[in-house]
Amino acid sequence: MMAPRVLSIAGSDSCGGAGIQADLKTLASLGCHGMTAITAVTAQNTQGVIRVMPVAPDMVRAQAEAVLSDIGVDAVKIGMLATPENAEVVGALLASLDGVPSVLDPVMAAQSGDGLNASSTAEALVRYVMPEVALMTPNIPEAERLTGLSVTSLNGMEEAARRLVSMGCANVLLKGGHFAGDACPDLLLEGSTGQVTRFTAPRIDTRNNHGTGCTLASALAAFLARGYSFPEAASKAKAYITGALKGAVSQRLGQGHGPLEHFHGLRN
Template sequence: MKSYYRALTIAGSDSGGGAGIQADLKTFSALGCFGMSAITALTAQNTRTVTGIFPVPPEFIGQQIDAVMEDIGTNAVKIGMLHSPEVIEIVARKLVHWKTSNIVLDPVMISKSGDKLLRDDAVKALKNVLIPGVTIITPNLPEASVLLGWEVTTREDMYRAAMELATLGCDNVLLKGGHLDHEDSSDLLYQKSTDTLTTLPGSRINTINSHGTGCTLSSALCAGLARGMDIETAVQNAKSYITGALLAGIDYKTGKGHGPVNHFYNIWPEK
């Protein structure tokens, strides 16, 4: 019997369908993986705002992970919204228990609409408990600034920040440049094992449909690792996928705020 490439997302649910668990599962499917989920929180959310967050009890998050791992297993894991220290601790404990590899952490802190998704007391747990056990983290510049305790705002800052983030215990850092204050929004990959910095060129894409880009990029990276790619290849493929999804979604209108990217641009027929 054949088996699927399996990818598990541990993240919050976006009722609007553009980010979170929904974006992750769409991305896994688009990139040839069988997607599974452990939901950490329910959000009442659309393209304009987050109107409510209903946290899932940590014990039940652990039960979801156990249910998946003891039966189906996974080739890679993507971690997104973890709102409290208790949630971070149980996720870290379960990943160690199941000897999980190929872990991608997207340190989600603020939604596209500016709503806070991570409690202040959870940042310390993220740094001390979870980051040391993951394969790669994918922060944007504001998230990197919170993790490091200093403002990362320029291209020069990014080089220093990427290497400093690796000292938190992860082997690889993908620092996203979308918040740079100019047209060049290139990302930066730091690999500790080879002490190499790789620039991933990218120009700013002028679109309002950018909801869920961080979730989509990190889940695309997870899908690549699940399919057996090395870190740099998986990152390059993920970057290519999110660029295509952004470009393909420019002409669509979904909601009245930041619409989603087109996750299935390489599958759906052109409308």
Template sequence: MQTTKHYKTALSIAGFDGSGGAGIQADLKTFSALGCYGMTVLTALPVQNTQGVRSIHGLPLKAIEEQLEAIFEDITVDVIKIGMLFTEEIIQCVAAFIKRSRYKHIPCVLDPVMVAKSGDPLLKPEAVSALKKTLLPRASVLTPNIPEAEVLFGKKIPTDTTRLEAAKALAQLGPTTVVIKGGHTQDAHCRDLVYARETSEHMWLDNPRINTHNTHGTGCTFSAAIAAHLAHQKSTEKAILLAKTYISQALEAGAAYSMGHGHGPVHHFHAFWS
């Protein structure tokens, strides 16, 4: 008798990137590279390429809710990854759905996307408060970069001490684990902070900075990698460490390629392509 197999499934609730380097496209590539069956719910349609964002079209709330209903009514979701949400209304729509009692057990990785690699805004300023109030309490892992953490925290965090202070404060809003990514500094090393609320323990992840212009979608890819490893039932700490290795290798492998005239993508399939 043949045994029925089940995929490890990961759902990305995020925006679109027609150039393929960020958003749901980056998430799907990451999920696939790490052995997960990826699914998506589209929240917004940024018209963008490697050079920047030309315009953004938010999806109607009804369309977003119908997408969520269609997935969850039919397929078991092992992990949720949330990226670009764009408006306060979209944030509230997504939050109301995933906070339903029957979905509360599903791990959720929240990447609080605010600005594209090109510097173009991807979250309306008035939506930050809604993000903090409705989705941070639902997050298993929160993955802001330093500028995003500063917006959420309300203060500049130029030092290790202030970053740890910010991580502790953000964790008190609900996330079980906060990862403040250090890629936006000009230091020779990228220094990420991982803070666990339940134990009040923290660790620093130090990696040499990779010299590359191809950094489009790094945040999306990193958070999607954490989600993929959580779907495979890795511990949160292990998932973060494995995701850090994956994004570092994707950046290093992608540095050799040229795509577009702006910030090119990382190499999501570096382990499979020669």
């Protein structure tokens, strides 16, 4: 029996909490075989990003083509792309993968607030990558930057999600963790039907939230690779990341935002 195959196209995080490292942990914990095409090497820790070195676009393409031609793929997760050139390469790659679900986490900054993409990469994401992905998972600041809207309410979340669909994204899971309050509301908009599904989970009081966006997107890719619908995958991924945050509460790794407990299900 073959495990579902998921390719992560993202940057490397040297402290192991986000990026490729978080993706592989998430995929392994959910029973998938993770593969990688690394778009950038970062020097970072729980306190911030020290340095970013993008990988050349032809090497990003070569990594992906190497594993796809041999192993194949059931879903793709896209994270930090670092440069517009990498975004163009990844968009072309996704266009060639007919019928393979893909999840885009439009990474703009690390948990520390440090930038991870060149300023022009956001425009390239909209032009080359968004039209090719099955699902996009922006948080509130990312949605505001991409749409130009100010999102301050649940109704505003839906308006922003619809704006993203009008910009070419097939489906949107807009994350509401940046809102104040005891709950973290997310909103799934399915572009083909206009169906809106809302998900809510209690806010977990922990500083160990480094890599939440990467982890959620990878979990979504894992469940889509297993054949779940978008609402089912979103519900399961939401439950998974809530468990990963709960499991990390008592961890003491680093002096800043520590990582999630990706293997909480196995250890419990």
